[in-house]
Amino acid sequence: MNDSFLSTDIVFLPFDVVTSEEGYFICRGVNRLLFQGKTIPRILKVLKEIPLHKSFPLYQVLQKYPKSIRWDALQLLFELYRRKYIVSTIDSKIEAKETPIDLFYWHFGISTKQVNSNFADFGVFIVGVNKLGLKVYHSLLEAGFTFVHFIDDPDFRRTNVNHQMQNIKVWSMKDWKEKIIRKKNCLIVCSESGSLPVFSGWNQYCVEQNLPLFPVYIDQLMGYVGPWVRPGETACLQCMIQRKNSFQANDKIELIIDANDFLLKSNCAYSYPLLNLCADHTAFEVGAHVAELSIRKYNSQLCINPYSGTTTNHKILKLPRCIVCSDLESKGSYSTLRITK
Numbered sequence: 001m002n003d004s005f006l007s008t009d010i011v012f013l014p015f016d017v018v019t020s021e022e023g024y025f026i027c028r029g030v031n032r033l034l035f036q037g038k039t040i041p042r043i044l045k046v047l048k049e050i051p052l053h054k055s056f057p058l059y060q061v062l063q064k065y066p067k068s069i070r071w072d073a074l075q076l077l078f079e080l081y082r083r084k085y086i087v088s089t090i091d092s093k094i095e096a097k098e099t100p101i102d103l104f105y106w107h108f109g110i111s112t113k114q115v116n117s118n119f120a121d122f123g124v125f126i127v128g129v130n131k132l133g134l135k136v137y138h139s140l141l142e143a144g145f146t147f148v149h150f151i152d153d154p155d156f157r158r159t160n161v162n163h164q165m166q167n168i169k170v171w172s173m174k175d176w177k178e179k180i181i182r183k184k185n186c187l188i189v190c191s192e193s194g195s196l197p198v199f200s201g202w203n204q205y206c207v208e209q210n211l212p213l214f215p216v217y218i219d220q221l222m223g224y225v226g227p228w229v230r231p232g233e234t235a236c237l238q239c240m241i242q243r244k245n246s247f248q249a250n251d252k253i254e255l256i257i258d259a260n261d262f263l264l265k266s267n268c269a270y271s272y273p274l275l276n277l278c279a280d281h282t283a284f285e286v287g288a289h290v291a292e293l294s295i296r297k298y299n300s301q302l303c304i305n306p307y308s309g310t311t312t313n314h315k316i317l318k319l320p321r322c323i324v325c326s327d328l329e330s331k332g333s334y335s336t337l338r339i340t341k
Contacts (some may be wrong), residue, residue: 128190194219
């Protein structure tokens with residue numbers, strides 16, 4: 001605590017007070033602060049009478065207390081200020097009527113206005129004109145993204161959804177690369193029938209172009225969301241494919257089947273609730289990426305098994321000699337030392 005805090009203009013955000021045998025809990029969102037002491041009830045009684053979302057000089061708030069408890073009140077106010085229950089006028093970016101979304105982003109120290117601005121500046125291209133791609137599209141719009149376009153790759157066009165594509169921008173494989181004019185973009189590749197090997201072309205392109213890639217697909221009646229492919233930072237999809245194959249005794253058979261998944265119509269099996277789960281998780285992951293929320297690491301894949309009621313996280317590690325993203329492939333696996341007399 002310093003003198004600058006005493007001269008701060010502060011704004012009170014909404015919070016609740018819960019009384020228990022242990023003391024007084026001040027609750028906001030998922031945060032809980034426990035205060036104990038004989039003067040706490042008197043201090044909190046004054047705080048609950050202060051209007052929310054209005055600026056007050058700190059000294060003016062302190063003057064509401066008798067001198068005998070003013071020091072205790074100052075300590076409590078400083079703790080609330082440190083935990084962002086109270087914010088300075090400069091940092092106050094919450095609207096007068098706080099929404100659940102405002103409160104959600106408050107936990108991460110960012111405002112809804114800033115998040116929406118980030119979303120508006122970010123371009124999302126969905127590869128896959130199919131039902132899963134459409135679910136992802138609508139989830140992204142609901143999350144707040146405004147620039148969401150489709151890329152019509154024939155390999156990922158599984159179901160007839162043309163009647164649902166009205167007023168949705170769809171780029172052909174020939175034209176889309178010339179239209180990426182934004183500096184901040186990502187690709188979301190959607191598949192309703194697994195087939196990781198078919199992702200390879202997009203994986204290699206994104207690694208070469210330093211473009212973030214996010215896969216979401218249905219495979220063997222389960223949903224897979226991620227992992228993020230961030231060139232130079234995380235493993236790529238080829239790393240995941242090679243590690244997956246190294247643990248399968250019949251990997252050659254699996255590769256043959258996977259490579260022909262798009263030709264096997266009977267291999268496309270899903271339920272609409274599963275598509276919705278995958279789409280909503282995708283929108284959350286992309287939103288967390290754009291808003292820079294440190295929720296979980298990028299090098300993991302979410303596996304959704306609604307039939308057993310489980311959702312698991314699988315860590316994806318880089319492959320040291322990956323043929324797509326490894327530096328060893330470009331620099332060579334050995335060096336030659338020449339010694340001259």
